[in-house]
Amino acid sequence: MVKTITIEPVTRIEGHAKITIHLDEQGTVSDARFHVNEFRGFEKFCEGRLMWEMPGITSRICGICPASHLIASAKAGDEILSIRIPETAEKLRRLMTLAQWTQSHALSFFHLSSPDFLLGFDSDPVKRNVFGLIGEHKEFARRGIRLRKFGQEVIEVLGGRKIHTPWAVAGGVREAFDATKKEHLLAWIPEARETVLLALETLKKIHERYKADIPNFGNFRSLFVGLVSEDGGLEYYDGTLRVMDGGGNIVADKLDPRLYQHFLGEQSEPWSYLKFPYYRPLGYPKGMYRVGPLARVNICDYIETPLAEAERKCFKAMAGDADAMNNSFYYHYARLIELLFSVEKIEQLLHDPSLFGSHIRAKAMINRDEGVGFCEAPRGTLFHHYWVNENGVLQKVNMLIATAQNNLAMNRTVRQIAMHYVDGQSIAEGMLNRVEAGIRCFDPCLSCSTHALGQMPLHLQLFDVKGILLDECVR
Amino acid sequence: MNRMLIIGYGNSLRADDGAGIAAVRRIAERYPGVHCKMVHQLGPELAEDIADYKTVVFLDASVEAKEVTVNRIPLPVSMGPMHTHIATAPGVLALAGRLYDASPLNAYIIHIPASSFEFGESCTPETIRHIEHSVESVGRLIDQYAGSPSMTKHHRQG
Numbered sequence: 208m209v210k211t212i213t214i215e216p217v218t219r220i221e222g223h224a225k226i227t228i229h230l231d232e233q234g235t236v237s238d239a240r241f242h243v244n245e246f247r248g249f250e251k252f253c254e255g256r257l258m259w260e261m262p263g264i265t266s267r268i269c270g271i272c273p274a275s276h277l278i279a280s281a282k283a284g285d286e287i288l289s290i291r292i293p294e295t296a297e298k299l300r301r302l303m304t305l306a307q308w309t310q311s312h313a314l315s316f317f318h319l320s321s322p323d324f325l326l327g328f329d330s331d332p333v334k335r336n337v338f339g340l341i342g343e344h345k346e347f348a349r350r351g352i353r354l355r356k357f358g359q360e361v362i363e364v365l366g367g368r369k370i371h372t373p374w375a376v377a378g379g380v381r382e383a384f385d386a387t388k389k390e391h392l393l394a395w396i397p398e399a400r401e402t403v404l405l406a407l408e409t410l411k412k413i414h415e416r417y418k419a420d421i422p423n424f425g426n427f428r429s430l431f432v433g434l435v436s437e438d439g440g441l442e443y444y445d446g447t448l449r450v451m452d453g454g455g456n457i458v459a460d461k462l463d464p465r466l467y468q469h470f471l472g473e474q475s476e477p478w479s480y481l482k483f484p485y486y487r488p489l490g491y492p493k494g495m496y497r498v499g500p501l502a503r504v505n506i507c508d509y510i511e512t513p514l515a516e517a518e519r520k521c522f523k524a525m526a527g528d529a530d531a532m533n534n535s536f537y538y539h540y541a542r543l544i545e546l547l548f549s550v551e552k553i554e555q556l557l558h559d560p561s562l563f564g565s566h567i568r569a570k571a572m573i574n575r576d577e578g579v580g581f582c583e584a585p586r587g588t589l590f591h592h593y594w595v596n597e598n599g600v601l602q603k604v605n606m607l608i609a610t611a612q613n614n615l616a617m618n619r620t621v622r623q624i625a626m627h628y629v630d631g632q633s634i635a636e637g638m639l640n641r642v643e644a645g646i647r648c649f650d651p652c653l654s655c656s657t658h659a660l661g662q663m664p665l666h667l668q669l670f671d672v673k674g675i676l677l678d679e680c681v682r
Numbered sequence: 683m684n685r686m687l688i689i690g691y692g693n694s695l696r697a698d699d700g701a702g703i704a705a706v707r708r709i710a711e712r713y714p715g716v717h718c719k720m721v722h723q724l725g726p727e728l729a730e731d732i733a734d735y736k737t738v739v740f741l742d743a744s745v746e747a748k749e750v751t752v753n754r755i756p757l758p759v760s761m762g763p764m765h766t767h768i769a770t771a772p773g774v775l776a777l778a779g780r781l782y783d784a785s786p787l788n789a790y791i792i793h794i795p796a797s798s799f800e801f802g803e804s805c806t807p808e809t810i811r812h813i814e815h816s817v818e819s820v821g822r823l824i825d826q827y828a829g830s831p832s833m834t835k836h837h838r839q840g
Contacts, residue, residue, distance in 0.1 A: 267695055318726070337726065341780050349781050356727040 226642055228625045239625040241617045241646060242479045250604040258287055258573070258599040263373035265591065265606070274307035274362055275584035277375045278444070279591040284377020286465070286578030287595055288571040295564030296379030301444045302556045303365050303375065304582055305549040308443065309399070310358025311585035312500075312546040315650040316406060317351025320539060323644050324413040328420070329637035347409070350402040354546075357395045361553065364388045379568030386563050393557050399550045400514075407518065407543050414540075423627040424645055425535025425620030428453025430486050430496035431505045432471075432612070434464065434583050439508035441515075441548065443583040450486060450496070451506045455530025459488075464581040467590050467607060484612045495615035498587025499649065500541035505531045510544070512551035518544045535620050538648040573599045584609050586650055610651040620645040686828045687735040687786075688718045688820060689728070689771075692743050698796030698809040702741035705794060705816045712817065713824055724769035729777035733784035737827040739820060740771040743809070744793035750815040752823075755789040788827060792816050 213227045231237040253264060262280040266273040278300055285292055292300075318337045325344055326335050334342065341348040364385065366374035374381050414421065431451045434442040439449075448462040450470075462470060474483040474491045486494035496502075505526075510516040522540055526532040532541070556562055573595060580591040587609030594603040624645040628638045690706030693699040703720045710718040719731065724740075732738045744751075759776040771791045779785045795812045796805075805813065 338777070338780075341777070345781065352726045352781070353730070356730065359727060 226621055226625075226646070228621075228629055228642070230629075234630065236622070236626045236629050239618070239622040239642070240478060241614070241621050250606055253604045254601050256601050258284055258593060258595050258601060259377060261591075261593065261601070262375050262377070266373070272307055272311050272584050272586070274303050274366070275582060275589050276591070277366075277373075278304055278307075278582045279580040279584075279589045281375035281377055281380075282580030282582065283578040283591040283593045284580070286580065287573060287575050287593065287599070288377055288569075289574035290378060290569045290571045292379045292569050293564065293566045294561050295383070296567045296569075297444070298556060298559060298562045299365060299380050299384060299567065300375055302384075302553060302562065303362060304443050305553050305556070306358045306361035306365070308358070308545055308549045308585050309553070310355045310362065311650075312542045312549070313351055313355035313358060315585070315647075316410075316539060316542060316546070317348065317354065319650070320644070320647050321347070321351070321409075323640065323647070324417070325409075328640050328644065332636055332640065335640070347405070350398075350405065354399055354402045357399045358549075360395065361392055364392060376568065378570055381568070383565055383567050384562055389557055389563075393554065396550060396554045400547070403543060403547045403550055404514075407540075407547070410539060410543055417536075420641065421534060421536045423624055424641075425616065425623055425648060426533060427619055427623065428529075428533050429616055429619075430458065430489070430494065431502035431531065432486070432496045432498050433503040433506050433588055434581070435460075435507050441503060441507040441510045441519075441545075445582075448588070449506045451502075451531055453529065453531055453533050455505070455526070457506075464588070464590065465579040467579065467581070468592075468605075471607065471612075473607070473611075479614075481614050482611045483614045484607060485615065492615055495619065496612065497535075497616045497649075498609050498612045499538065499585070500545050501532060501535065501538045502587065503583065504541040504544055510548050512548050512555070514551055515544050515548035518547060535616065535645065535648045538650070542650070573597060586610050587612055610649070613649045613651065617646055617649050617651065620648065684717060684735050686716055686737045686739070686824065687732060688716060688739045688741070689721065689724075689732075690718070690741040691721045691724055693722060695801060695803060697798040697800050697802040698805045699743050699799050700803070701743040701794040701796050701805055701809050701813055701816075704805055704810075705741045705792075705813045705820070708813065708817045709820050712821070713828075716824055716828060724771065724774050726769070726774075726777055728769075728774045729781050732774060732786060733778040733782040735786050737788040737790075737823070738775070738786045739789075739823055740791045741816060741820070742771075742791065742793060743796035745796060747793040747795045749795065750812050750819055751793045752819050753791050753793070755791055757787070757789055758785050790823060792819055 211227050211229045213225055225242050227240050227242065228236055229238040249265065253261065256264060261284065262277045265280045266277040322335045322337060322340045325347070326339055337348060367382070432448060434446040435449045436442040436446045448464050449457060450459040450462070452458050459470070470487050472485050472487045472491065474485060476483060483491065485491045486496050488494065504519055504522055510519050522532060522537070522544060523530070576596070577594050582589055589609055590607040592605040593601055595601055621642055624642050628641050688706055688709055690702035692702045694703045706718050706720050709716065721728070755772055755775060757775065758779050759772040771789070775785060775789055794809065794816050796809050798806045
């Protein structure tokens with residue numbers, strides 16, 4: 208009898224989703240889908256607002272990565288004004304972006320994913336969370352919370368508050384850096400660096416502990432897309448797009464992110480509110496690509512800070528002959544490499560005298576009727592595309608969010624894990640948790656990607672060949 | 683150890699949901715010596731902050747409350763479920779105890795009646811009236827705790 212298992216809601220991710228697993232007559236998995244069932248429609252209700260308001264509005268899309276929306280939105284505004292912002296403003300925005308990476312990556316690893324690794328995929332689901340982690344690994348959990356707090360402190364120093372700061376604007380930023388806060392932030396660096404190094408050491412033990420599981424966690428070839436600097440380095444604020452295939456070959460390079468619609472298409476499916484972006488030259492769904500830490504560390508030629516660069520070389524060595532790491536489980540490793548880079552680079556920026564300039568905003572009238580802002584959000588490349596009239600009133604908005612760009616790959620990951628672990632005879636909680644953990648590798652933010660409301664439970668359903676619900680599990 | 687921390691939380695873009703933030707903004711103006719925090723949502727990071735205070739007061743909007751209510755939170759609080767998006771005041775207090783072996787001596791939660799959660803940065807007139815009452819309630823707690831000589835002793839658990 209053909210069955211479908213549904214996991215709803217998916218837990219420890221940002222937003223609402225469910226997973227359905229479809230079984231064939233023999234009870235083996237024939238398909239699995241990651242459904243995103245929340246919707247907010249930011250793109251629609253932003254129409255009619257002033258372009259100047261957009262950074263403040265769109266930063267409300269998400270409570271986890273508001274600074275990324277803020278930066279992408281402000282950059283779209285820069286394009287519409289057709290200006291180049293002052294050096295100090297760019298440095299400050301870069302610092303904000305790195306602080307965003309720090310707090311978001313710390314949340315992903317310490318709060319959301321490490322309970323699986325340190326307490327076990329099959330441990331009691333009631334305790335398998337950050338609070339269970341505190342019970343068993345108090346110091347590790349405390350360090351993770353403080354690392355996230357460090358990122359939030361930087362955001363608060365720059366923007367006046369930890370989340371939803373209206374600090375970045377078209378043309379630059381509103382406030383200069385308060386130089387009296389420099390030493391306060393620098394004082395965090397040794398602890399932050401030590402915590403990331405501890406996390407890396409822990410993760411390497413996790414790789415050993417779960418070496419039987421890891422090959423089944425979204426291990427497939429796909430394209431990788433992300434920004435790189437002019438000379439191919441890891442980039443987070445500007446640069447051009449690079450596309451790499453699963454064999455490590457550069458398929459396209461130095462693509463102008465402003466022209467993203469020329470090479471990135473978006474497909475819809477009736478069973479999810481989350482769009483399915485794809486690389487146009489390969490079509491849908493063959494043009495599946497991954498963005499975010501795994502993609503960024505795969506595609507870059509180097510990382511500019513020493514400790515992160517040393518880890519990148521270890522990461523690449525693990526990829527073997529393919530010269531690209533294709534296993535989604537290693538999103539965690541790439542995320543920690545980026546976390547290390549963020550801490551190192553924040554320290555560098557805090558020592559950069561140009562960060563403390565007073566010229567922080569360029570002003571101009573509306574000079575273009577269209578602008579694309581982009582940056583690397585924690586989960587991948589983020590695009591804000593605005594069309595305005597002569598008064599700067601939004602006529603149309605399109606946002607291409609990182610999580611959506613991983614949608615095809617997340618579905619493929621869920622299917623692979625389900626095929627390996629689900630036997631169709633019974634629903635074992637630990638098995639379901641592995642399916643969820645596959646999604647957590649990508650650290651999806653569904654609030655962002657559907658521009659939707661966000662709290663995240665999980666629902667799993669089992670259907671027969673006629674689509675009749677046979678069993679379900681709700682948490 | 684500091685004497686008193688006032689935490690207001692809510693979404694200031696959803697009308698009355700921002701009542702706790704609006705109240706704390708007024709408290710910060712009226713009592714400049716009292717430490718105040720305004721946050722969109724409670725999170726684990728707050729545990730470290732509150733562990734360093736003797737008295738913590740939370741202010742939040744409430745659809746159930748008909749009048750401003752001041753409720754003492756019994757301490758210590760045991761650990762319950764907590765989420766990065768939905769943390770409760772007792773949850774954060776429990777976390778402070780677990781992570782830092784420290785807890786305030788006194789904790790209160792003040793609920794401010796709220797009715798409109800539509801998009802908007804202003805609270806409804808009725809909620810604005812309740813916000814004023816909540817500020818008065820906090821004023822009484824400040825008189826009671828922030829100036830009391832008995833509050834100079836540290837309190838540490840475990």
